[in-house]
Amino acid sequence: MTSPSTLENGFPxxxxxxxxxRDMLRVxxxxxxxxxxxxxxxxRCPTHICIGQEAxxxxxxxxxxxxxxxxxxxxxxGHYLSKGASxxxxxxxxxxxxxxxxxxxxxxxHLIDLDAGFMGSAPxxxxxxxxxxxxxxxxxRRGHDKVIVIYFGxxxxxxxxxxxxxNFAGVNKLPVVFVCENNLYxxxxxxxxxxxxxxxxxxxxxxxxxxxxxxGNDVDAVWRLAEVAIQDARNGNGPSLIELATxxxxxxxxxNEDQNLGYRSDEEMAEWVEKCPLARYEKILVEENQLSEAxxxxxxxxxxxxxxxxxxxxxxxxxxxxxxxxxxxxxxMRESS
Ligand SMILES: Cc1ncc(C[n+]2csc(CCOP(=O)(O)OP(=O)(O)O)c2C)c(N)n1
Ligand SMILES: [Mg+2]
Numbered sequence: 001m002t003s004p005s006t007l008e009n010g011f012p013x014x015x016x017x018x019x020x021x022r023d024m025l026r027v028x029x030x031x032x033x034x035x036x037x038x039x040x041x042x043x044r045c046p047t048h049i050c051i052g053q054e055a056x057x058x059x060x061x062x063x064x065x066x067x068x069x070x071x072x073x074x075x076x077x078g079h080y081l082s083k084g085a086s087x088x089x090x091x092x093x094x095x096x097x098x099x100x101x102x103x104x105x106x107x108x109x110h111l112i113d114l115d116a117g118f119m120g121s122a123p124x125x126x127x128x129x130x131x132x133x134x135x136x137x138x139x140x141r142r143g144h145d146k147v148i149v150i151y152f153g154x155x156x157x158x159x160x161x162x163x164x165x166x167n168f169a170g171v172n173k174l175p176v177v178f179v180c181e182n183n184l185y186x187x188x189x190x191x192x193x194x195x196x197x198x199x200x201x202x203x204x205x206x207x208x209x210x211x212x213x214x215x216g217n218d219v220d221a222v223w224r225l226a227e228v229a230i231q232d233a234r235n236g237n238g239p240s241l242i243e244l245a246t247x248x249x250x251x252x253x254x255x256n257e258d259q260n261l262g263y264r265s266d267e268e269m270a271e272w273v274e275k276c277p278l279a280r281y282e283k284i285l286v287e288e289n290q291l292s293e294a295x296x297x298x299x300x301x302x303x304x305x306x307x308x309x310x311x312x313x314x315x316x317x318x319x320x321x322x323x324x325x326x327x328x329x330x331x332x333m334r335e336s337s
Contacts, residue, residue, distance in 0.1 A: 019062060027058070027077065030091075030307055030310075031049050034077075034091075034094065043094045046254070048076075049251075052183075052247050053247070054078050055217050056078070056246060057078040057079045058078075059222025060177070061084070063226050067146055068149065070119065070149045070150075070151070073128060075248075076108075076151070077108070077111075083116050088310045088314070093106060097317035097320075104319065104320045105320055119131075119135065125153075126157075126161035126165075130164065132150035132176065133174060140175060148176045150178050151181065152181070154185075154186065157200050166204065167207045169239040173208075173237070175233040175234060175239070176233060178242070180241060180243045181246050182246065185248065199243060200241075204240070204241035209238070210229070216277075217275045217280065220281075229242055246277075
């Protein structure tokens with residue numbers, strides 16, 4: 001068994017850093033708009049906000065090709081958007097319209113955009129882990145050099161499906177990168193009363209998977225870890241699991257704060273807000289003269305326009321027709337000859 005490692009050296013190029021910053025900003029602004037409009041009661045699906053966790057998808061996706069595949073779970077907006085999937089399709093999906101990426105019948109927890117290589121998200125914990133590993137098995141058998149990235153939370157590592165899939169990926173040296181966003185909670189239950197005192201990334205070695213661990217709110221660190229893991233997977237050197245320390249700012253499900261529930265302290269929240277992946281990166285890039293106020297303003301304007309267009313598109317789209325209700329539930333009846 002190898003122990004998890006952190007990688008200390010190397011930084012993305014100035015252009016990549018700007019792209020990483022813009023990507024995180026875009027996810028943040030999209031979710032802030034969802035939060036602003038959620039109370040209008042037009043988005044009726046359960047919605048898990050990833051504000052505070054934007055560095056993981058940005059740092060990982062920048063290494064991926066379009067044909068590489070991404071799988072995710074309930075908190076998937078960032079994973080979907082950073083992979084280049086359609087913003088219009090996502091917002092229309094949240095509004096339950098027929099132009100949504102799942103035809104308006106899945107909602108926030110069932111995003112999909114096959115053209116972008118975002119193969120799907122599903123809320124049954126760890127369910128997409130096995131599906132992603134299955135796809136990696138196919139890729140290996142067919143000799144494709146695709147990489148499969150599977151995102152999940154710390155809670156999902158308590159599911160048997162995670163261990164079975166990780167073992168299978170390890171023993172068959174599949175081209176998979178498991179990305180565990182450890183935000184310390186499964187709904188309202190803290191990690192320390194759910195799992196023994198060891199790192200999640202240490203589980204990787206037990207399954208023949210390379211374990212990596214890092215600061216999930218430092219997008220440069222995520223970028224470094226993902227580069228190694230994705231190259232390894234692409235070159236046939238087998239799977240990795242990257243454990244990223246991060247934190248969810250909003251309630252488990254929904255647009256609100258939840259400090260009133262008392263399961264986490266104000267001090268803990270303040271500590272993590274201080275480590276905001278976006279504000280932290282903006283400060284570093286400005287100090288290192290890689291980002292100016294003018295570029296920040298330009299990015300905000302461009303993204304705001306894209307968001308407006310996506311919400312207009314969603315709200316002006318039709319709802320799915322009633323006959324679609326059973327369309328994907330029962331097999332189509334075939335004429336018997
Ligand atoms: C098999 C299964 N059990 C329980 C649930 C209920 N559930 C939904 S989200 C969640 C917590 C998941 O925590 P984690 O994987 O850490 O992701 P996070 O919400 O922190 O991003 C639970 C228990 C579920 N969706 N699926
Ligand atoms: Mg969690």
